[in-house]
Amino acid sequence: MSLVKKFATVASGTLMSRALGFGREMLMAAALGTGPIADAFNAAFQFPNTFRRLFAEGAFNAAFVPLFAKEIETHGTDGAKRFSEEVFGVLFTALLALTIAMELAMPLIVRYLVAPGFADTPGKFETTVRLATIMFPYLICMSLGAMMAGMLNSLRRYFAAAVAPVFLNIILIGVLAYAWYKGSDARTVGFGLAWGVLAAGLVQLAIVWVAVRHAGISIGFRRPRMTPSVKRLLILALPAAITGGITQINQLIGTAIASAQDSAVSSLAYADRIYQLPLGVVGVAVAIVLLPELSRALKSGNLIEAANLQNRSVEFTLFMTLPAAAALLVMSEPIVRLVYERGAFAANNSTPTVAAILAIFGLGLPAFVLIKAFTPGYFAREDTRTPMIFAAISVAVNVTTALTLFPSMGAPGIAVASAVAGWVNALMLLAVLIRRGHWGRDVPLLKRIPRLVLSAAVMAAALYFAEHWFAARLGPGSPLLIKATTLLALVAGGALLYFVTAFASGGADFGMIRRNIKRGRTPNATPVAKADLDE
Known part of the structure; x- marks a missing residue:
């Protein structure tokens, strides 16, 4: 299977999850808006979700996959099974x-780490503690599930691990x-969602466990x-956990800072859901597929590949x-x-703030x-210390920038800090890869x-003028169907303009795409020719 086809396999599962995530967030925005229950739920869910990325996805996709792949190469399936157990x-x-330990310490954790700004609002604080207590065992399910997903990825079985998160949104x-059918109040909805998160963790774990069998x-x-x-894994996993979960660490810090302002936590969460669509579909797919493929190429000494x-x-x-x-x-x-603009979300007039945050996230995407x-x-290369x-x-850049901008900008200042920190991290990673000779010059x-x-700039300019031209059809007074069809038409037109410009200018070419789609790999594949790097 070619690299692009593998990306597409993972991306299809992620796309289903993100698309359903849109539906989930639309319903949540209508039911909870950016009110206190929405803030409490998003802050409480951020905590186990951050630990999931730190000690599950980040650590095991970074440390477990290369070691598991090495066990398969050197000791076969039996050795890999023993290592996994x-x-x-x-x-x-x-x-x-x-x-x-976390369940027992949850009141202190919420007060001093997750949402210190909620401590001055008694009802909001207690609700956050209870929601976090319900959801934290989700970490066990997702961590074990991430380990099994790493096994599946190493075995080149990508789909089950990619599709499992769909069930959280379902x-x-x-x-x-x-809750809508029963006419439940916001508090009942919040606790129903918390129990739903825990149930989803069990379902996702069952899916990948069956797939591994x-x-x-x-x-x-x-x-x-x-x-x-195991010692080698732990040595690699600790720094890998921090590196793999850097986005979530920055989000947790942002949540803690944002808790000092009403509605800021939920505004960040709603904007995050939208920008996670392209980030998840493209970024997560590339990371999941590239690591085991790159590990195999390096283990076999195929530096050109x-x-x-x-x-x-x-x-x-x-x-x-x-x-x-x-x-x-x-x-x-x-x-x-x-x-989002309906129900409680519209009543809170949250659109300008969430839109500003989303635009800034776009710069960091x-x-x-x-x-x-x-x-x-x-x-x-089993180097998890440098990242x-x-x-x-x-993280230091993010904290400093967020604390500097939040008093004057509010929640958008936290988004600026996240984007700046992302670019700093990406540029440092690239610079050291080049300096070590691990990133070849590709003309x-x-x-x-x-x-x-x-x-992309040509497309952005065209969309900017088109948005103003169709402002009446996209405005708050326009019917939903007209807004949806107009926006979809603009997005489709912008995408067409981008692809035409990219191919016309030489930013992309059909030969490159055709070669990547057709290029299959077998365990004994021949090295990629040097010409492939210069075409």
């Missing part, structure tokens, strides 16, 4: 102890639909022991995310108005995606990047 025993025991949409590996429980393989994988991945991410970033920048208000394309270049250092620097890529940027 050793890790499972240690991971499950550690997660259980962590969850018990269950939460079901909760919201039932179908892949031929049955995991049994072993007494926790610090074997050499490794360089080609990295360059083509960056080319693909920029080709797809630059137009998305441009559209979010200039079309944020009509997008927010179409997706290419950086967030490039981080996911650059970090596998370190992780595949961790860069992640720490970006076609260097020629295409400025042409892709120009194509």
